[in-house]
Amino acid sequence: MRILIAPDKFAGTMTASEAAAAIAAGWKRARADDETAELPLADGGPGFVDVLEAALPDARRVTVDACDPLGRPVRADYLRDGGTAYVESAAACGLHLLAPAERDPRRTTTYGLGQIITHAVETGARRIVVGLGGSATNDAGAGMLTALGLTCRDAGGNVLPHGGAALAACESVTGQPRTRGVEFAAATDVDSPLLGPVGATRMFGPQKGARDADLPLLESALAAFAQVAERDLEAPGAASLPGAGAAGGLGMAFFLLGGRRESGAKLTCRAVGLDAAIAASDLVVTGEGSFDAQSLRGKLAAEVAAGARAHGRPCLVMAGRADIDSHPELAGVHSVTDLVGGVEEAMKAPVEGLEALAESVARSWH
Known part of the structure; x- marks a missing residue:
């Protein structure tokens, strides 16, 4: 499978590039034969x-x-x-x-x-x-x-x-x-x-x-x-x-x-060629530090999910924490806090936690 990894920053813990690298590393631990492409994104804030x-x-x-x-x-x-x-x-x-x-x-x-x-x-x-x-x-x-x-x-x-x-x-x-x-x-x-x-x-x-x-x-x-x-x-x-x-x-x-x-989000996604990258993938993964109902109302995750939907590709969200656990436009919503047992634990080792989350999701993905 070809996996496009296109996250925003995880505010306070990881840049978008660091988050993309962590997700890719965890995914490859579980599915070494999959091809991953990292495309860090930003919505106008830091990064x-x-x-x-x-x-x-x-x-x-x-x-x-x-x-x-x-x-x-x-x-x-x-x-x-x-x-x-x-x-x-x-x-x-x-x-x-x-x-x-x-x-x-x-x-x-x-x-x-x-x-x-x-x-x-x-x-x-x-x-x-x-x-x-x-x-x-x-x-x-x-x-x-x-x-x-x-x-x-x-x-x-x-x-x-x-x-x-x-x-x-x-x-x-x-x-x-x-x-x-x-x-x-x-x-x-x-x-x-x-x-x-x-x-x-x-x-x-x-x-x-x-x-x-x-x-x-x-x-x-x-x-x-x-x-x-x-x-x-x-x-x-x-x-x-x-x-x-x-x-x-x-x-x-x-x-x-x-x-x-x-x-x-639209400006950045247009500049980095998100549309073409989605078209060349089988699965899209996006993410951010905190994912909630507002995230799919014009923010970066919404832009990535819309692009994936337009090309008929499933889209997963991996977040530091998530206030919603599912959405009809997404193939899944996963959070580090749910995996490790809370915000305090997640903040102790954010990169390792995101890698572990990506590995866990990859093992269960079909």
């Missing part, structure tokens, strides 16, 4: 640039100096492929850049992402695709917009400090973005608006370190900033668009710049 670099033969990696979510120096990479630049927002404002005790979306900023984009613009990029995901920020992209030439001011004309909480005092956004007519695409599979129960703050703020007491402050701050930014940048309704709440509101910032939202 986005790595996956595209492997898929685009003429692309080159560019390293620049930027700042992390707390303003400290960080070296960040992005990808250039002709006139297109591919950027991970997490390269400069990712949650992984902060220790758990440092995570505080009241203070964290997207300014570093603006520095990366500025470099791409100044070196001739005409189209910039930004993968949104894994951010430590909740500033609606205000920091990024500042790095691009805009200024957020309070009622007294003072420049606002960085961070999501400071936006509560925003009374004007002045200046012109130094983007030279570049076309922006925000690659995300999050369709949340900026505000509300499924918006940037209430849906994603807690995982970035926001306490319950911080949520009303951050929500009202984003609402104040959105009202002013939509007015001053002449972009009415930007905060309500699907995807505006992605990456702590970075989605809205790109809408303010005239950008559009694009499915990160």
Whole structure:
């Protein structure tokens, strides 16, 4: 059999490449004669640039100096492929850049992402695709917009400090973005608006370190900033668009710049040639760290499963943990936690656990 292994990252434990290698190793232990092909994928979050670099033969990696979510120096990479630049927002404002005790979306900023984009613009990029995901920020992209030439001011004309909480005092956004007519695409599979129960703050703020007491402050701050930014940048309704709440509101910032939202999963799958790889396989295996009902609503697993279905190929999911154990569009859902007896056990040796899961599934697959 020809097995296509096309997982996303297992957040916090394995990159997509490491997950694909673990699944392939476990599968081959049980079925040595099967042919495995590894095709790591990404949806716009961490790993986005790595996956595209492997898929685009003429692309080159560019390293620049930027700042992390707390303003400290960080070296960040992005990808250039002709006139297109591919950027991970997490390269400069990712949650992984902060220790758990440092995570505080009241203070964290997207300014570093603006520095990366500025470099791409100044070196001739005409189209910039930004993968949104894994951010430590909740500033609606205000920091990024500042790095691009805009200024957020309070009622007294003072420049606002960085961070999501400071936006509560925003009374004007002045200046012109130094983007030279570049076309922006925000690659995300999050369709949340900026505000509300499924918006940037209430849906994603807690995982970035926001306490319950911080949520009303951050929500009202984003609402104040959105009202002013939509007015001053002449972009009415930007905060309500699907995807505006992605990456702590970075989605809205790109809408303010005239950008559009694009499915990160579709973009990546198209770039790596997923369709042709599925057509050449007998079985497709995908996976991610946590698989739940949302995973099949526009996320990477849904894209892989849809491609497999279109070619009449069965599709299996192997996940770190799974909240659902079956789905009519899938040939099976399997999790490391079920195999080893819990999350704590699975986290002790994630690679070994995924290898063992793949071996177990392979032995029972017919």
